[in-house]
Amino acid sequence: MLSEEEALILKTAEKIGTMVGRDYWLRCAREKKSPDMLWGELLKTNLTSAGVERVSGTGLLEAALVQEGLARAGLPVLQFLTTHLSRTVIAKYGTGQQFERFVRPTCEQGKKISFCITESEAGSNTWRIRTFAKKRDGGYILNGQKTFITGARESDYLLIVARTKRYEEVEDKKDGISLFVVEANNSGISFEALNIELYSPETQYTVYFDGVELSDENLIGEVDRGVNYLFDCLNVERILIAACSIGLGEYVLRRAVEYAKQRVVFDKPIGSYQGLQFRMARAKAHLEAARSLNYNAARLFDGGGKVGAEANMAKLVASEAGLEAFEIAMQTFGGNAYDLDTDIITFYPVIRLFITAPVTNELVLSYIGRHVLGLPKSY
Numbered sequence: 001m002l003s004e005e006e007a008l009i010l011k012t013a014e015k016i017g018t019m020v021g022r023d024y025w026l027r028c029a030r031e032k033k034s035p036d037m038l039w040g041e042l043l044k045t046n047l048t049s050a051g052v053e054r055v056s057g058t059g060l061l062e063a064a065l066v067q068e069g070l071a072r073a074g075l076p077v078l079q080f081l082t083t084h085l086s087r088t089v090i091a092k093y094g095t096g097q098q099f100e101r102f103v104r105p106t107c108e109q110g111k112k113i114s115f116c117i118t119e120s121e122a123g124s125n126t127w128r129i130r131t132f133a134k135k136r137d138g139g140y141i142l143n144g145q146k147t148f149i150t151g152a153r154e155s156d157y158l159l160i161v162a163r164t165k166r167y168e169e170v171e172d173k174k175d176g177i178s179l180f181v182v183e184a185n186n187s188g189i190s191f192e193a194l195n196i197e198l199y200s201p202e203t204q205y206t207v208y209f210d211g212v213e214l215s216d217e218n219l220i221g222e223v224d225r226g227v228n229y230l231f232d233c234l235n236v237e238r239i240l241i242a243a244c245s246i247g248l249g250e251y252v253l254r255r256a257v258e259y260a261k262q263r264v265v266f267d268k269p270i271g272s273y274q275g276l277q278f279r280m281a282r283a284k285a286h287l288e289a290a291r292s293l294n295y296n297a298a299r300l301f302d303g304g305g306k307v308g309a310e311a312n313m314a315k316l317v318a319s320e321a322g323l324e325a326f327e328i329a330m331q332t333f334g335g336n337a338y339d340l341d342t343d344i345i346t347f348y349p350v351i352r353l354f355i356t357a358p359v360t361n362e363l364v365l366s367y368i369g370r371h372v373l374g375l376p377k378s379y
């Protein structure tokens, strides 16, 4: 399924994740510290540039392998994901100058980008976002707010989805959406941490834009046409989330298998009891199926194909397979699963997150229903 080179990327990322380790990851989460050791190792091995064709000659598949490899070691590195999906659109639709200013530093210095699309009122209905960039001479003035933004304060740059024409003023709801990339420490940008526990060092924020002055160099591509670029972004996001779900599923399943081999109850290892064994076997099969779908989607993207259907299906199947693996891991560990120190239940928030974010599975199903099966639109 993977070439030798691709397999090496997956293995290297997993090795780095294992070396950095869950203990370090959880300590950073408790102490609200950035996992700098991890980013240092990714930089040393050039994995920070995985997926950036102009720098490393690699594509989305390689970025997905890094994401999956780290997750296979128990590290759901969401800032790798937000950085990569953001730099993909900047690299593809931005100028050469924007590439040098915002993309190259993510490869060569480990700088990070947060992706800011969600607004509390609009929710899944992105068309109804209200963050607005008003044109002025040489640039824009940005006002509004975004919520649930992963790693926003710790990131170096923000990729912001804003309206440049109000929803009420356009005939086509897709018109008037624009993408901007900006330094996170720009004046007028402030952050409020949310009380979310993912047992990960990456905090979620509400981000406020209060009269932020943007220049024309902050705009990606053409004004009002951002929706064309956004779809690329969102498909990359689905594929990376799928990679993370698969990797975490593999991690908790591996832990469950190890435990089931050595835990003896009624004089036999519990792994011999088919009530557990079959569920583990089923989870493994579903993770493998998700992996095939995901690699296929990533390869299609790298070949320049349309991947809406494939990326959505991979996200759906992978998020469900990850959760299934988590469920059987919980059952295998019995009462011990509830002890935070066993570090199994600690995976629930993040594995379950992928059913809801970056897009809910209801909207994914709705996409497949409409665009793959040709069923009528529901909303």
Ligand SMILES: Cc1cc2nc3c(=O)[nH]c(=O)nc-3n(C[C@H](O)[C@H](O)[C@H](O)COP(=O)(O)OP(=O)(O)OC[C@H]3O[C@@H](n4cnc5c(N)ncnc54)[C@H](O)[C@@H]3O)c2cc1C
Pocket: 082, 114, 115, 116, 117, 118, 119, 120, 122, 123, 124, 125, 147, 148, 149, 150, 151, 196, 198, 204, 353, 356, 357, 358, 359, 360, 361, 362, 363, 366, 378, 379
């Ligand atoms: C930990 C975390 C990290 C996140 N990180 C980021 C980030 O970095 N950047 C970012 O921009 N966002 C981020 N998000 C936001 C995330 O993408 C949204 O929470 C998600 O897209 C769902 O939107 P919502 O929460 O507004 O739910 P809502 O849109 O309010 O949906 C609520 C429920 O209604 C259902 N529903 C809504 N409409 C329909 C319909 N038409 N048909 C069927 N069901 C429907 C949904 O499926 C869902 O189950 C993050 C969220 C979390 C929790």
